[in-house]
Amino acid sequence: MTEQTQRQAYWTANLKLVAWCLAIWFVVSYLFGIILVDQLNAIKIGGYMLGFWFAQQGSMYTFVVLIFFYAYRMKKLDQKFNVHEE
Amino acid sequence: MDLKILTFLVVGATFALYIGIAIWARAGTTKEFYVAGTGVHPVANGMATAADWMSAASFISMAGLIAFMGYDASVYLMGWTGGYVLLALLLAPYLRKFGKFTVSEFIGERYYSKAARMVAVLCLIVASVTYVIGQMKGVGVAFSRFLEVDFTTGVFVGMAIVFIYAVMGGMKGITYTQIAQYCVLIFAYTVPAIFISLNLTGNPVPQLGLGSSMADGSGTALLDKLDMIVNDLGFALYTAQKKSTLDMFLLTLSLMIGTAGLPHVIMRFFTVPKVADARSSAGWALVFIAILYTTAPAVGAMARLNLVETIQTGPVGAADGNLVYADRPEWFKNWETTGLLAFEDKNGDGRIQYYNDKSEAFADKAASFGWQGNEMVTVDRDIMVLANPEIAQLPNWVIALVAAGGLAAALSTAAGLLLAISTAISHDVIKGMVAPNITEAKELLASRLAMAGAIIVAGYLGINPPGFAAQVVALAFGLAASSIFPALMMGIFNKNMDNIGAIVGMLVGLFSTLIYIFWFKGWFFIPGTEMAANTADNWFLGISPESFGAVGAMLNFLFAYIVSKITPPPPEHIQHLVEDIRVPMGAAKAAAHH
Numbered sequence: 001m002t003e004q005t006q007r008q009a010y011w012t013a014n015l016k017l018v019a020w021c022l023a024i025w026f027v028v029s030y031l032f033g034i035i036l037v038d039q040l041n042a043i044k045i046g047g048y049m050l051g052f053w054f055a056q057q058g059s060m061y062t063f064v065v066l067i068f069f070y071a072y073r074m075k076k077l078d079q080k081f082n083v084h085e086e
Numbered sequence: 087m088d089l090k091i092l093t094f095l096v097v098g099a100t101f102a103l104y105i106g107i108a109i110w111a112r113a114g115t116t117k118e119f120y121v122a123g124t125g126v127h128p129v130a131n132g133m134a135t136a137a138d139w140m141s142a143a144s145f146i147s148m149a150g151l152i153a154f155m156g157y158d159a160s161v162y163l164m165g166w167t168g169g170y171v172l173l174a175l176l177l178a179p180y181l182r183k184f185g186k187f188t189v190s191e192f193i194g195e196r197y198y199s200k201a202a203r204m205v206a207v208l209c210l211i212v213a214s215v216t217y218v219i220g221q222m223k224g225v226g227v228a229f230s231r232f233l234e235v236d237f238t239t240g241v242f243v244g245m246a247i248v249f250i251y252a253v254m255g256g257m258k259g260i261t262y263t264q265i266a267q268y269c270v271l272i273f274a275y276t277v278p279a280i281f282i283s284l285n286l287t288g289n290p291v292p293q294l295g296l297g298s299s300m301a302d303g304s305g306t307a308l309l310d311k312l313d314m315i316v317n318d319l320g321f322a323l324y325t326a327q328k329k330s331t332l333d334m335f336l337l338t339l340s341l342m343i344g345t346a347g348l349p350h351v352i353m354r355f356f357t358v359p360k361v362a363d364a365r366s367s368a369g370w371a372l373v374f375i376a377i378l379y380t381t382a383p384a385v386g387a388m389a390r391l392n393l394v395e396t397i398q399t400g401p402v403g404a405a406d407g408n409l410v411y412a413d414r415p416e417w418f419k420n421w422e423t424t425g426l427l428a429f430e431d432k433n434g435d436g437r438i439q440y441y442n443d444k445s446e447a448f449a450d451k452a453a454s455f456g457w458q459g460n461e462m463v464t465v466d467r468d469i470m471v472l473a474n475p476e477i478a479q480l481p482n483w484v485i486a487l488v489a490a491g492g493l494a495a496a497l498s499t500a501a502g503l504l505l506a507i508s509t510a511i512s513h514d515v516i517k518g519m520v521a522p523n524i525t526e527a528k529e530l531l532a533s534r535l536a537m538a539g540a541i542i543v544a545g546y547l548g549i550n551p552p553g554f555a556a557q558v559v560a561l562a563f564g565l566a567a568s569s570i571f572p573a574l575m576m577g578i579f580n581k582n583m584d585n586i587g588a589i590v591g592m593l594v595g596l597f598s599t600l601i602y603i604f605w606f607k608g609w610f611f612i613p614g615t616e617m618a619a620n621t622a623d624n625w626f627l628g629i630s631p632e633s634f635g636a637v638g639a640m641l642n643f644l645f646a647y648i649v650s651k652i653t654p655p656p657p658e659h660i661q662h663l664v665e666d667i668r669v670p671m672g673a674a675k676a677a678a679h680h
Contacts, residue, residue, distance in 0.1 A: 007665065007668070007669055010668075010669065011668050011669075014668075018175050018176070021171070021175055022171075022175065025168065025171045029164045029168055029338065030335060030338065030339075033160060033164055034160075034331060034334050034335055034338065035331065035335070037157075037327060038327070041325070045297065046294075046297040046298065046307070047296070047297040047298050047299060047307030047308055047309050047310065048296070048297035048307075048309065049309070049325060052157055052160075052309070052325050053297065055157060055160035055163070055164065056152075056157075056160050056163055056296075056380075056383040057293060057296075057380055057383065059163075059164050059167075059168070060163065060164070060167045060372075060376045060379055060380055061376070061380070063167050063168055063170065063171050063372055063376075064369065064372050064373055064376055066171055067170065067171060067174045067175075067365070067366075067368055067369035067372055068366065068369045070174060070175055070365065071174070071362070071365035071366040071369055074179075074362070074365060075362055078362065078670055082671075083669040083670055083671045084362070084670055084671060085360050085361060085362065085670050085671060085672075085673055
């Protein structure tokens, strides 16, 4: 692979990863926390209704995990495509 | 020990700490002043970002907002945290790779246009100045309430402290001070929350306590109980949705992209050593933010429960079901003297009735009880966090700590915003446009003078707030969401975005949002100049002015895309620049000296 195509492949892989992460980001906040909140509230976890839990707790925990997951996977991609910093 | 003396001691000790750090972390170069020499460890930077981000509003107001809005306040929780995902995935690593000092500098170079840089500087200064007014006001309020000094004196003391460490240390001094401020504010926030959660549910972790059963042996879940008791008094169910789904959706989105577009947050990611660090540092920032933001819903719900139960001591409607005013607890009296809590005995029975007298469904019931209106005529939502330690009967040193925590939150955010403003003036306006050949020593002097000037302006506006102080947060987020975020994102992800497209997009986003906000809130917030009443019936598709930033951003993307298709593509060296920032390799090294 030339450097040019390698960089292109790296960027495509990055975009794919970003798209997956943003899909999860959307699902836990907008879908579970807002759009489907009433349906999910029929399910109870301890004293929490599930939709309410996603809106006030779960979405935030997911955001944290998501960023570290992205950072970890990008580090792997940086190595794989040899575009990492010294 | 006397509470007032104790508060002076605790607040004084934290101030001494901040100044000590400032002397230790003096900035010697512009690089240290603007980006702390890009040598800040990602975890340290995350902590500083968290303090930078969490303002007096997060510390003092948010839990109160949640207490009275219930589920609907989720928009703030998700909106002000979800933006960090966008930052980490879409902006921070690329802007770090670009390796310059300011957000406007990136826009200016990426769109090879001084006009674009100017538009960005303008948005940045307006957003930051409006935001900083609220912080200075927060400092004044915290001082006047806890130390019983004059509001103006409070602002002056706050200005002096920020002046010392921000002018001396720039980003370097601010970063290390913010780390200390984060520790103070998070400790002050969580300690009372832990005790209150323990009291009510027996669970010391507030995040779990909120989903637990009451410790009173009834086995009822805390949230179910809260729903029940507020509903019995005619209030809407705590966990139910009151806003429209579309408006909640758009408000959350506006706050998220606004967060990702706020310059004082973005510039924090210029300070880490490597591109990979920018990604993980956003994660650390969110960890430290989430500690407070996931505690806040518990604080809000429990404070609401405590407040209602303190007043409604027995069954609703029973003659002796309400608290006798003469028997009210000490904290109630303390807050009455501030005017933030007020009682008026409307039916003359000497007892306090706290219920929703705006509910028509409940009106008949209330009348049959002999209630003649809600007697808690003022319950300022800001007192929820501040009164918490007193309600939970915690020792005086915890109360003193909460005062120091509130001040830390306000000062750290103010310092970050002031740095964003002074950097824009000295680096983007003076070095970038007026005098490009200025020496480094002179630029450093200019940035210190700009910082001093910004502090004086912010202090003045804090003491004499324009009538619109409460509205400005919507404006700051709306501007950042509709103008800055799309320009940055397209600059990285669309290689063919050109200067004209970007400028048209920014202006369309900026003005559509400004006009929509002014339309319902008055031109420049001047009362009486509204074009239509600010009610849901008048809003376009039911979208509130606060939520319009997301629509402005979409218009920005749309117009920029269309214009870029019919205008010449950017020159080759710009396309190479974009390709270059997309890979981490070859990022500028961190400064070795300290």
